[in-house]
Amino acid sequence: MRIVGIEGTAWAASAALFDSETGEVFIESDPYEPDSGGIHPREAAEHMGDAIPEVVSTVLERAAETNDGDGAGVDGVAFSRGPGLGPCLRIVGTAARALAQTLDVPLLGVNHMVAHLEIGRHGSGFDSPVCLNASGANAHLLGYHNGRYRVLGETMDTGVGNAIDKFTRHVGWTHPGGPKVEEAAAEGDYHDLPYVVKGMDFSFSGIMSAAKDAYDDGVPVEDVCRGLQETIFAMLTEVAERALSLTGTDELVLGGGVGQNARLREMLAEMCEQRGAEFYAPEPRFLRDNAGMIAVLGARMLAAGDTLSVPESAVDPNFRPDRVPVTWRDDEESVARDPATANPSATGATAPGGSEVRGAEATVTFEADSVVKRRVPKTYRHPELDDRLRTERTRAEARLTSLARRAGVPTPVVRDVDPTEGTIVFQYVGESDLAEALTAERCRTMGEHLAAVHGAGFVHGDPTTRNVRVDGDRVYLLDFGLGYHTGHVEDHAMDLHVFEQSVEGTADEPEPLCRAFEAGYASVARGDDGDVDGRRSAHRTQSGDDEDALTRLRQVEGRGRYQ
Ligand SMILES: C[C@@H](O)[C@H](NC(=O)OP(=O)(O)OC[C@H]1O[C@@H](n2cnc3c(N)ncnc32)[C@H](O)[C@@H]1O)C(=O)O
Ligand SMILES: Nc1ncnc2c1ncn2[C@@H]1O[C@H](COP(=O)(O)OP(=O)(O)OP(=O)(O)O)[C@@H](O)[C@H]1O
Ligand SMILES: [Fe+2]
CATH class of the missing domain: 3.30.420.40 (ATPase, nucleotide binding domain)
Structure with missing residues (x-):
């Protein structure tokens, strides 16, 4: 043909x-x-x-x-x-x-x-990889499931290349800026910039304004470029690793013009090698x-x-x-591997009783009724950035896990914390991850718990189905490392979006699960009675004045983020 x-x-x-x-x-x-x-x-x-x-x-x-x-x-x-x-x-x-x-x-x-x-799939011969598209106008993670390419995570503002190009316009360089940043970064020292990842979503606006400010304040442009590359590409590599962990797949392909950057390819290759996954980047002309x-x-x-x-x-x-209706692939294929047969080091699936499990961020070892979580250094990240993230997240996780318990949400008891080593000792909880035991009732309870967390003044930051443990009707929230204090409806809506995206990426019939989740959330956040259909009730408040997280969630989902 x-x-x-x-x-x-x-x-x-x-x-x-x-x-x-x-x-x-x-x-x-x-x-x-x-x-x-x-x-x-x-x-x-x-x-x-x-x-x-x-x-x-x-x-x-x-x-x-x-x-x-x-x-x-x-x-x-x-x-x-x-x-x-x-x-x-x-x-x-x-x-x-x-x-x-x-x-x-x-x-x-x-x-x-x-x-x-x-x-990338054509060149690699991979069956059902996660794809990171890092292009000018876009930045997202795609995985095939139930006949469609699902967006597992994406930018909440501009595409990655456009973000870089805006900075280079600010410093007076001609379009396209990406290759110039790559060249300048090779001569620069790392400069610290904001790092924004929410589950598998991320945003660039904070980092871009900080980069422009740093340049205006006299930080050498080479140093800002180095900081930009190290930060932005570490964010993309981290979300790609999360997508591998969540879906259980061990294949990653790269797409898009920013993929021509050698440092981005190096980080992705290193991350994949360390978790036993295969990585493929097409040649630059593709x-x-x-x-x-x-x-x-x-x-x-x-x-x-x-x-x-x-x-x-x-x-x-x-x-x-x-x-896009994906007519050229079999509906039965999926990026989500069967948890029973998946590579355990790639899935993060739990094996209680003395073994070790690898999540996207940390290594978790099980000792008697305790769990030791250690945020291992990520060698793909610049060491300064890596130290900062591991310490900040370990502190946040210990503090917010305890705060959530105080707000009435089941979480493991925190037994010991060492932020500089990046370790926390938790009580062992649950029988399996929610990802392997998804029911509408548990999703409903999950909604109630997230509403309680939001009511207590913070967000979880990464509420995927792998960060929830279940035991009968008990639903425990784990892994608050990306959480932070906030009362903004947008941040609440992002938590809801991250949870629903993870359900949609793995469940065969996500719709009733998401409805139950929203009904649970509404029952606590709005004090609705327990039988309300979450989507219908979201519509009901849309006509009212005070916007809430469920209403904002519809906007977050509907945003065309091609800027
Ligand atoms: C919708 C479509 O028009 C759009 N296309 C697009 O963005 O062109 P693409 O070729 O995929 O990517 C261009 C971007 O890629 C960046 N770029 C090129 N070489 C780069 C390098 N070495 N390092 C970083 N960025 C680089 C450029 O600065 C520019 O922002 C898209 O795919 O989103
Ligand atoms: N207290 C606990 N009790 C039982 N199992 C746990 C506990 N903490 C973690 N686990 C198990 O270990 C897995 C990884 O833990 P956790 O999510 O905290 O690590 P992570 O590296 O941050 O993962 P990710 O970034 O992929 O969400 C969890 O999915 C869960 O199965
Ligand atoms: Fe493109």
């Missing part, structure tokens, strides 16, 4: 030919490089208008050359439908429709973010925006009969990867 791909979501005017028999991917690209500032949508669209016909004709010449003079020999035309800049996408869509009609072959509408992921990845996914879609008619082929600037 031979597929022509066309890409032009933002800066890369690109066309490609993929031949599934020979495996060859021929790519011709023409980048838009703004004279000053960032990407201007109108200028970028003008660039697409000029460059797309040229790159397409080069690829068609190549197609004719490699087809023994027997025409182009093309079986389908694939194009990026979104996400991306509307004016650019429309030009690419028009070009693709015209080409498909001229060649009289099917049209294939590709989600650009799924293409960043699938090219990491940055390119039509090769569009053609490769187009071939899979054509083989599955997933074609588009011209009237239904409109582009979509906010096309989220979790909205």
